[in-house]
Structures are given as structure tokens and as C-alpha cells.
Amino acid sequence: MNDTIDSIKATGLLMEALSIAFGDMAFIDVAPMAQGQIASPGAGGAVAVEALVRVAIDVLKPVSCRLEIECPVSLKERVESTLFQGGGARAGESEEDSLLEILNVAAGVFLTSYFGPGADIKLELPEYLFLSDGSEGETLAEASADAEGEPLRAVLRSIRYRY
Numbered sequence: 001m002n003d004t005i006d007s008i009k010a011t012g013l014l015m016e017a018l019s020i021a022f023g024d025m026a027f028i029d030v031a032p033m034a035q036g037q038i039a040s041p042g043a044g045g046a047v048a049v050e051a052l053v054r055v056a057i058d059v060l061k062p063v064s065c066r067l068e069i070e071c072p073v074s075l076k077e078r079v080e081s082t083l084f085q086g087g088g089a090r091a092g093e094s095e096e097d098s099l100l101e102i103l104n105v106a107a108g109v110f111l112t113s114y115f116g117p118g119a120d121i122k123l124e125l126p127e128y129l130f131l132s133d134g135s136e137g138e139t140l141a142e143a144s145a146d147a148e149g150e151p152l153r154a155v156l157r158s159i160r161y162r163y
Contacts, residue, residue, distance in 0.1 A: 004063050005156065010141035013113045014106075014154045018069075018145055021106035022152075026082045026098075028075075030152060033144040054129040055103045058159065061122035062115050066137065067107045068129065068155045069099070075150040100126040106154065 015032050022028040053076045056068040079102060080095040103126045111121050137157040145152040 005065070005140045005158075007141045010110075010114060010156055011143050013110050014067075014141055014143035014156060015145060016113065017106040017110035018143060018152060018154050020109050021102045022079075022147060025102055025105060026079045028078070028082075028147050030145045030147045033146055033151075053099065055099050055126055056129050057103050057107045057126040058124040059107065059111065059122070060124065062111070062119050064159055065140065066157045066159045067103070067110065068157065069103050069106065070153045070155070071099075071147070072150055075147055075152065078150075096128075100128075110156075 015030075019030045022030045051073050052070055053073055054068055054070045056066050059065045059067065076099050080098045083098045083101075084095050104123070107123060107126075108121070111119060115121070137159045139155055140158055141156040143154045145154075
């Protein structure tokens with residue numbers, strides 16, 4: 001799987017996908033972090049690991065991989081507030097779904113940009129990740145960003161499915 005993803009191309013497209021999804025859906029400007037800044041919200045400083053939220057979506061086609069977004073709870077709450085201002089969730093919706101929807105859009109933008117508009121794309125449902133079991137897979141690409149003062153990270157990982 002590693003030889004099917006160009007890490008440099010994927011990193012740039014992950015950044016673009018984050019910018020589009022957060023900008024269009026939650027009106028939050030996302031900019032790449034400069035080299036040397038905190039690469040991960042939990043890696044060294046600004047945000048305690050307990051205050052982080054991780055969401056993931058598994059890609060089944062055109063390649064087998066997982067896209068994850070990691071951000072502080074405060075950014076998740078800001079997204080929820082923006083998407084559900086003025087009355088909370090509608091019937092059948094949950095404010096908790098807000099970050100999952102942004103992830104779903106970011107995944108679609110990333111995959112369409114990487115593989116082209118005619119690509120056969122198949123995704124699992126997005127989900128929250130609560131525990132790390134150490135089997136997350138090889139990191140193929142990673143984009144660290146600043147979301148109007150909040151750290152944000154997207155990671156593309158290789159995964160293997162067992163059927």
C-alpha cells in the first residue's frame with residue numbers, strides 16, 4: 001500500500017481538504033503549520049491528550065487506508081456551535097455528528113483530488129476513536145494545521161482489512 005500513495009502529494013492534498021471542509025462547512029480558516037511548530041496537538045505542549053478528539057474514516061476504494069482528524073475538544077465544540085447555531089440538532093441529527101461530517105467531506109475532497117473525479121470511491125462510516133491499541137498502521141501522510149489558533153492534524157494511515 002505504501003507504494004501507491006505519494007506522501008508529498010498526499011500531504012498537500014490533505015491540507016487542501018482540511019481547508020475546504022472546515023472553511024466551507026464551519027467557516028474556520030485552516031492554514032498549514034510551519035516546520036518546527038507542534039506537529040500534533042498532543043505532542044509537546046499546548047493541548048493535553050485528554051482534551052483531544054480523534055475521528056476516523058476507513059477508505060475501502062480505490063485504496064485501503066484510514067483518514068484521521070485530531071483536534072482539541074474546543075475546536076470540535078466550535079464546529080458544533082457553528083453547524084447547529086440557533087436551536088441545536090434537528091430530528092435524526094446530533095451535534096456530535098458535526099466533526100464526523102467534516103471528516104466525511106474532507107475524505108471525499110482528498111480522494112477526489114488525489115485519484116481524480118472519476119475514481120470509484122467507497123468509504124465506511126466515520127467514527128470517533130477513543131482508544132489507541134497500537135495497531136493504527138503505517139503513517140503515509142500527515143498534515144498539521146492551525147485552525148484559527150487551534151491545532152489540527154490529519155493523518156493518512158495504511159490499514160489492512162480482515163474478512
